[in-house]
Amino acid sequence: xxxxxxxxxxxxxxxxxxEVVQVMGDLGDDAAFVQPIFISIxxxxxxxLGLDAFTQAxxxxxxxxxxxxxxxxxxxxxxxxxFAQEDAPEATDGYTMSHSSALYLVGPKGDWLRQLHHGTPAxxxxxDLNSRF
Amino acid sequence: xxxxxxxxxxxxAAPVAQACETFTIGDISVERAWSRASIGTDRPGVxxxxxxxxxxxxxxxxxxATPADAMLMLHETVVKGGIASMSHVASISVAAGQTVALSPxxxxxxxxxxxxxxxxxxxxxxxxxxxxxGSVNVTVDVLSMRAExxxxxxxx
Numbered sequence: 001x002x003x004x005x006x007x008x009x010x011x012x013x014x015x016x017x018x019e020v021v022q023v024m025g026d027l028g029d030d031a032a033f034v035q036p037i038f039i040s041i042x043x044x045x046x047x048x049l050g051l052d053a054f055t056q057a058x059x060x061x062x063x064x065x066x067x068x069x070x071x072x073x074x075x076x077x078x079x080x081x082x083f084a085q086e087d088a089p090e091a092t093d094g095y096t097m098s099h100s101s102a103l104y105l106v107g108p109k110g111d112w113l114r115q116l117h118h119g120t121p122a123x124x125x126x127x128d129l130n131s132r133f
Numbered sequence: 134x135x136x137x138x139x140x141x142x143x144x145x146a147a148p149v150a151q152a153c154e155t156f157t158i159g160d161i162s163v164e165r166a167w168s169r170a171s172i173g174t175d176r177p178g179v180x181x182x183x184x185x186x187x188x189x190x191x192x193x194x195x196x197x198a199t200p201a202d203a204m205l206m207l208h209e210t211v212v213k214g215g216i217a218s219m220s221h222v223a224s225i226s227v228a229a230g231q232t233v234a235l236s237p238x239x240x241x242x243x244x245x246x247x248x249x250x251x252x253x254x255x256x257x258x259x260x261x262x263x264x265x266x267g268s269v270n271v272t273v274d275v276l277s278m279r280a281e282x283x284x285x286x287x288x289x
Contacts (some may be wrong), residue, residue, distance in 0.1 A: 010179040010244075011210045012217045014169055015237040018279045053172050057278045082216050090206060090221060092177060092245055098218030118212055119238060 001034055001129075002104040004081055006042035006097045007054040012118065013038075016103060017058040022122040023129065024059055030133055031061065039075055040066040041083035041099050079104055105129075153285035158269035160188025161227070163261060165283040166273040168244075170253040178202065178251050180242030180259065180273060181283070183234045186227040188265075194225040194233075196262030199273075203246030205259070210238055219243075224264070237281065251275045 001020060005013035017038065024031045038055050040046040043066035046054070051064035067075065076083055081100035088096040101118035103125065113132070116125055155164040166182035186192050199205050207222045225240055227233045235241050242259070244251075251257070255275045262268045276284060 008176050010169075010177045011208070011219070011237060011241050012212075014179070014278060015281065018281045021279050022281075049175055050172075054176075057170075057172055059279075086218065088219075088221070090204065090245065092175070096219055098216055100215050101212055101217035102215055117215060118217060 001036045001125075002039065002079070002106055003037075003102070004039045004041050004076070004079070004083065004099050005101075006040055006099070007046045007049055007051060008042065008092060009097070012101050014058075016101065016118065017055075017062065019120075019122045019125065020062065020103070021059045023125045024061060026122065026126045027129065030130070033133065034061075034129060036062045038062055038064045039072075040064065041072060041076065042085075042097050043067055043069070043072050045093065153283070154272060156269050156271045158263065159266035160186055160190070161192060161263050161266040161269065162187065163269060163271050165285060166259070166271050167280065167283040168251055168257070168273050168275050169280055170275055170278045171247060171251040172278075173250050174247040178244035178247055180205070180244065181235045181237065182242075182271065182273070183232055183236075184225075184227050184261075185232040186229055189229050190265055191226065191228045192263050192265040193227060194261055195223075195264050196268075197242055197259065198262075199244070199257060199259040201248055201251070201257035201259075202244035203248065205242055205244050205246075207240065208243045209240050212238065227263075253277050 003016050020036045047066050051066050055062040055064035083099040085095050103116040105113035155162050162185045168180050171178045197205050208219050209222050210219050256272050259271050
C-alpha cells in the first residue's frame with residue numbers, strides 16, 4: 001500500500017495516512033501481510049524535519065522513504081505519478097508541493113495491483129485487500 | 134467511588150462536547166471546528182469547520198486570525214486529474230441558506246507560523262470575520278493527527 005506525499009502537507013497527506021491507519025486497524029491480524037509505504041516527493045526537507053517522526057505519529061507499520069533527487073524521480077516514473085514544487089510566497093520556505101494523491105496497491109512480488117483515488121473510503125480499501133488474501 | 138467515576142466521565146466527555154459547540158454572529162453560525170495535533174512547530178497545522186448562513190443575504194468569510202499562529206490563511210485543495218495542489222483563497226462565499234464546510238480535501242485554514250505545537254486535547258481560539266455578519270470567536274479542538282473528522286456526530 002503505497003502513497004506519495006510530503007510531511008509539510010497539512011490536508012491531503014494526513015487524510016490519506018489516516019485512511020491507511022484505519023485500514024491497518026480493520027485488517028486485524030491480516031495487517032501483518034500489508035506494508036504501508038509513504039514515499040517523500042520532498043525528500044531533502046522531509047529528512048531534515050524527520051520523516052520517521054511523521055509516519056510513526058500515524059502508525060508504527062508505515063515505512064517512510066526519502067531518497068535522493070534521482071531516486072525520487074525514478075520511483076515517481078515507476079509509479080507514473082506526478083509531483084512538482086510550486087512557488088508559494090506565503091508558505092514555509094516559500095514553496096509547496098503538488099503531487100498525485102492516490103493510493104497504490106502493489107503485490108508482494110512487486111506486481112502492480114491497482115490505484116485507489118484520493119478519497120476512496122477506508123471500507124472500500126479494506127474490502128479490496130480482504131479479497132486478495 | 135461513584136462520584137469519582139462520574140467526575141472522570143464528565144472530564145473525558147468535555148472535549149467531545151466542545152468540538153460540537155456552535156458559535157453564532159448574526160445569521161452566521163460556525164460549528165465542528167477542529168484541527169490536527171502537530172509535531173512541533175516546523176510543519177503547518179490545519180483548521181476545519183462548518184459555516185451556515187441562515188439569513189436571506191449572501192455572506193463571505195473574508196478574514197481569519199488566531200493567536201496560535203502568525204500566518205493563518207485560507208487554502209483550497211484542488212484534485213485535478215489525480216493531482217492534488219493547494220492554492221490560497223482570499224475569501225469563501227457562504228450563500229444565503231447554505232452551509233459551507235472547510236473539510237479534508239477542500240477548503241481549509243492553514244496555520245503556517247505556529248507559535249507552539251498543537252497538542253491533542255487542547256483548544257485554540259480563532260476569529261472569523263464575515264463581510265456582512267462581522268467577527269465571531271470560535272474555539273477549535275485539537276484532535277489526533279489521525280483524526281478524519283470532528284468526531285461529534287452524536288450531537289447532531
